[in-house]
Amino acid sequence: MLAWALLYAVLWSLAGVKIYVKLHQASPVLICMDIDRANKETVDPTYLWTGPNENTLKGNSQINITNTGELVLKDFLEPLSGLYSCMLSYKTIKAETQEETMIKKKYDFLVFAYREPDYSYHMAVRFTTGSCVGRHNDLLFRVLKKILDNLISDLLCHVIEPSYKCHFVKLPERDFLYELFIAFQVNPFAPGWRSLCNRSADCEDITNHNVLKARDRMEEFFRKQAHILHHHFNRTVPAMHFVDHSFQVTRIDNCRPGFGKNEGLHSNCATCCVVCSPGTFSPDVDVTCQICVSVHIYGAKACP
Numbered sequence: 001m002l003a004w005a006l007l008y009a010v011l012w013s014l015a016g017v018k019i020y021v022k023l024h025q026a027s028p029v030l031i032c033m034d035i036d037r038a039n040k041e042t043v044d045p046t047y048l049w050t051g052p053n054e055n056t057l058k059g060n061s062q063i064n065i066t067n068t069g070e071l072v073l074k075d076f077l078e079p080l081s082g083l084y085s086c087m088l089s090y091k092t093i094k095a096e097t098q099e100e101t102m103i104k105k106k107y108d109f110l111v112f113a114y115r116e117p118d119y120s121y122h123m124a125v126r127f128t129t130g131s132c133v134g135r136h137n138d139l140l141f142r143v144l145k146k147i148l149d150n151l152i153s154d155l156l157c158h159v160i161e162p163s164y165k166c167h168f169v170k171l172p173e174r175d176f177l178y179e180l181f182i183a184f185q186v187n188p189f190a191p192g193w194r195s196l197c198n199r200s201a202d203c204e205d206i207t208n209h210n211v212l213k214a215r216d217r218m219e220e221f222f223r224k225q226a227h228i229l230h231h232h233f234n235r236t237v238p239a240m241h242f243v244d245h246s247f248q249v250t251r252i253d254n255c256r257p258g259f260g261k262n263e264g265l266h267s268n269c270a271t272c273c274v275v276c277s278p279g280t281f282s283p284d285v286d287v288t289c290q291i292c293v294s295v296h297i298y299g300a301k302a303c304p
Contacts, residue, residue, distance in 0.1 A: 020269040022075040023115045024201040032069030032086035045090040052082030056093035078275045078299030084109040114272040119208045121186045121215045126246035128176045130239040132166035158190035222247040232281040258299035260289035273298045
């Protein structure tokens with residue numbers, strides 16, 4: 001009984017605030033009553049739900065309304081985002097005169113669709129080299145990329161935007177060294193990636209899982225390079241080798257078209273890709289919704 005009371009208390013506290021529903025999932029139960037009213041007798045209650053554009057809601061495959069005023073939105077999609085309001089009407093009756101008074105209270109819920117960002121990882125490593133001149137640096141770079149692509153190919157992830165520069169580095173109490181500063185991005189959208197989704201509506205759950213595994217494999221690969229350097233070479237160290245502790249990784253988030261991040265507007269879902277609100281749109285995989293005053297829908301992908 002206590003668990004139910006706590007659950008209802010949490011859901012009632014959502015009234016009048018923003019609620020976030022993951023795409024293709026069901027919303028929390030929206031209750032047409034506050035906790036104070038729930039602790040009192042309510043005579044002849046009626047409930048009238050209106051959705052976005054102030055349309056009166058009726059039960060269907062996506063909308064479930066109970067006779068006690070509870071609303072659940074199922075298989076939530078971008079167009080379902082918006083303001084949901086419930087008008088609770090009930091009576092108070094004076095015991096002495098049986099005089100009836102009609103009371104009305106309104107409860108508002110601003111509901112947004114969201115989805116998880118698409119993850120990719122920016123990585124950087126360094127290798128020593130004998131010189132910044134010659135073809136051997138380019139050869140190492142191309143061989144390394146091929147090795148890393150093969151390492152993660154079964155996950156349908158791949159290396160994109162690879163680049164390198166050669167610099168000479170002065171270390172404390174040592175002479176100058178030539179080093180290759182290599183950077184690349186690990187992306188979960190190699191050709192054929194959609195075959196992993198099967199019938200999953202939330203394919204980012206699958207691609208994010210795979211690119212995380214790809215990141216872990218990369219970390220293990222470079223950890224082994226450092227281990228080999230320390231344990232399998234005596235006094236003779238090859239001119240080109242991995243620089244220990246140089247591996248760096250940063251996660252990059254992207255949002256699908258029609259979604260974006262906005263910590264100021266959606267502080268309770270700051271890491272989410274939230275559906276673009278009317279007046280904004282997102283045409284690509286950026287993480288922000290751009291201004292467009294002619295947009296009047298949620299989830300716009302273009303500015304008319």
